[in-house]
Amino acid sequence: xxxxxxxxxxxxxxxxxxxxxxxxxxxxxxxxxxxxxxxxxxxxxxxxxxxxxxxxxxxxxxxxxxxxxxxxxxxxxxxxxxxxxxxxxxxxxxxxxxxxxxxxxxxxxxxxxxxxxxxxxxxxxxxxxxxxxxxxxxxxxxxxxxxxxxxxxxxxxxxxxxxxxxxxxxxxxxxxxxxxxxxxxxxxxxxxxxxxxxxxxxxxxxxxxxxxxxxxxxxxxxxxxxxxxxxxxxxxxxxxxxxxxxxxxxxxxxxxxxxxxxxxxxxxxxxxxxxxxxxxxxxxxxxxxxxxxxxxxxxxxxxxxxxxxxxxxxxxxxxxxxxxxxxxxxxxxxxxxx
Numbered sequence: 555x556x557x558x559x560x561x562x563x564x565x566x567x568x569x570x571x572x573x574x575x576x577x578x579x580x581x582x583x584x585x586x587x588x589x590x591x592x593x594x595x596x597x598x599x600x601x602x603x604x605x606x607x608x609x610x611x612x613x614x615x616x617x618x619x620x621x622x623x624x625x626x627x628x629x630x631x632x633x634x635x636x637x638x639x640x641x642x643x644x645x646x647x648x649x650x651x652x653x654x655x656x657x658x659x660x661x662x663x664x665x666x667x668x669x670x671x672x673x674x675x676x677x678x679x680x681x682x683x684x685x686x687x688x689x690x691x692x693x694x695x696x697x698x699x700x701x702x703x704x705x706x707x708x709x710x711x712x713x714x715x716x717x718x719x720x721x722x723x724x725x726x727x728x729x730x731x732x733x734x735x736x737x738x739x740x741x742x743x744x745x746x747x748x749x750x751x752x753x754x755x756x757x758x759x760x761x762x763x764x765x766x767x768x769x770x771x772x773x774x775x776x777x778x779x780x781x782x783x784x785x786x787x788x789x790x791x792x793x794x795x796x797x798x799x800x801x802x803x804x805x806x807x808x809x810x811x812x813x814x815x816x817x818x819x820x821x822x823x824x825x826x827x828x829x830x831x832x833x834x835x836x837x838x839x840x841x842x843x844x845x846x847x848x849x850x851x852x853x854x855x856x857x858x859x860x861x862x863x864x865x866x867x868x869x870x871x872x873x874x875x876x877x878x879x880x881x882x883x884x885x886x887x888x889x890x891x892x
Contacts, residue, residue, distance in 0.1 A: 555745035555763070561736035570729035577722035584715035591877035596666045598869035600680045603659040605862045610652035613855050617645035684865040688888045689812050692805050692875065707805070710879040711797040720790040727786045731779035738772035740765040797878070804874040808886075811868035815861075 621641045628638050667678050711717060743763040750756050872886045 555743045558742045558744060559736075560742055561739035563733055563736045566729050566733035566736055570726055570733065573722050573726035573729055577719050577726060580715045580719035580722055584719060587715055587880060588877065590883070591873050593666075593669050594876060594883050595870060595873040596662070596669050597680060597682075598684070598866065598873065600659070600662040600666050601682055601684050602862065602866040602869070603655070603662040604680075605684060605865075606859070607652070607655040607659045609855055609859050609862065610648070610655045613852065614645065614648040614652045616851050616855075617641065617648045621645050682889070684862065684869060686889065687869075689815065689868060689872070690886050690888065691812065692808060692881075692886070707801050707879075708798055710881070711794065711801045714797055714878075714880050717790075717793060717797055720786070720793050724783070724786045724790050727779070727783045731776065731783050734772065734776040734779040738767065738776065740767055800878040801875075804871065804878040808868065808871040808875050811864060811871050814864055815868055 621638070624638045624641050628635065663678065663680065666680060667674075670678075672678055741764070744760060746758070747761045748756075748758045869887075872883065875881060875886060876883055
């Protein structure tokens with residue numbers, strides 16, 4: 555017997571299989587996107603911790619230099635013993651803090667090594683410097699001269715892998731609903747017939763068989779499939795709205811940090827540096843004491859730490875933009891030209 559599908563059910567089964575394959579492929583892309591964003595976040599964290607380590611050792615070296623100068627001045631009767639003791643205490647605390655930053659940086663590098671799947675015996679040191687990156691505006695990367703409008707953000711999130719997977723899920727449920735609707739049409743079974751009785755009479759021909767849809771007409775299954783379609787459509791709508799809000803928030807966070815970095819670079823490179831040089835010049839001219847020089851240098855290092863914290867916030871925001879919009883990291887972060 556050969557079964558004939560009068561409502562072309564195989565067409566809907568093929569559509570459901572294709573939608574299921576597409577959904578699986580987009581889920582794989584979503585996992586890859588999350589992995590890229592996580593690796594980007596760990597890479598920037600390692601660079602940030604290395605910058606913190608370098609600043610901590612710079613402060614420790616300044617404190618040790620100050621101890622040497624104060625000890626020589628104390629021997630010459632130009633400094634107090636309390637100043638020397640205070641400088642030693644500060645130098646010891648700074649050295650302990652510097653040693654702690656080494657452990658923190660090593661932990662960040664170890665996490666990055668594990669994320670990249672590198673073996674422990676392989677030498678690994680992340681290259682780059684947060685202060686030497688150029689951070690591009692999001693509007694420039696999508697061809698806009700100003701802040702990206704809402705429709706541009708919608709276009710960005712519409713291509714997100716999780717959104718595309720949700721759309722494929724809707725297509726899969728619709729194909730199943732169409733298959734359930736087609737299944738209401740009974741299949742026709744047809745085949746040859748041959749028989750021979752006791753009187754040597756031979757019977758041959760064709761016979762058909764079809765179910766009468768009286769007890770089970772397929773409507774309960776069709777209603778269930780239509781409900782699943784509506785459920786998938788609502789989930790897709792909610793995901794698109796959430797994706798747009800996440801992308802807008804990530805872009806706003808990134809742009810705010812980028813504008814703050816532009817102002818911080820100018821303030822740190824001009825005003826603060828000039829103030830430290832002015833205090834050092836006054837010390838060389840005998841117009842101030844060494845403790846003021848130390849305070850000025852410490853303030854400059856603290857400002858550099860604040861700049862580094864802001865750069866880390868910008869880097870983490872860039873990773874969030876990659877995760878929420880699908881923009882690759884190289885369109886937002888570029889090495890600075892020397």
